[in-house]
Amino acid sequence: AQKVTQAQTEISVVEKEDVTLDCVYETRDTTYYLFWYKQPPSGELVFLIRRNSFDEQNEISGRYSWNFQKSTSSFNFTITASQVVDSAVYFCALSEANTGRRALTFGSGTRLQVQP
């Protein structure tokens, strides 16, 4: 069965520090998709990125970067020069292409607090 593990429950950093959020996944499917979502205090989930299992190229978007490694089943998220507005809960999620379940499986989330 599919599973997503976010071992870091809460991380606290000071503004301008770099921070990495870890995500480890399990799946038996050969084709799958990995997502990161941000949940600010207001509650809604905001989509950040999607990664395909057959594309291990890392991605950078402004201060955000993602490191996908199939060999370690990890899809880590790094925020460079963190800002107070980055404070939120971040979720990693997995969906499978070939099994019966196409809905997202979420990790338990990592709460990031960025102190000014």
Added chain:
Amino acid sequence: DGGITQSPKYLFRKEGQNVTLSCEQNLNHDAMYWYRQDPGQGLRLIYYSQIVNDFQKGDIAEGYSVSREKKESFPLTVTSAQKNPTAFYLCASSSRYRDSNQPQHFGDGTRLSIL
């Protein structure tokens, strides 16, 4: 603007009462989902619907019911059989359920509490 609207934002339930959470989307998406979020936990899937008049149980469907009479609407009823309903409920949609590469779009959520 296209999006998902959940109402109410806060809801209180009395013992033995059924309550219904509303979810409406104008994204023309076929698939819709209901998730439950408890403190310190990720989102768990309650029900999902691939198309109108179709829905399937997710991981924690007991004590909940849904309907999908219109493409835009996917209401969730929390029945009296759900003994621990206090949680944050999120509705989501995606273009098609089969397209598992498509991100889901989420509403702002409904926070349900017991009186």
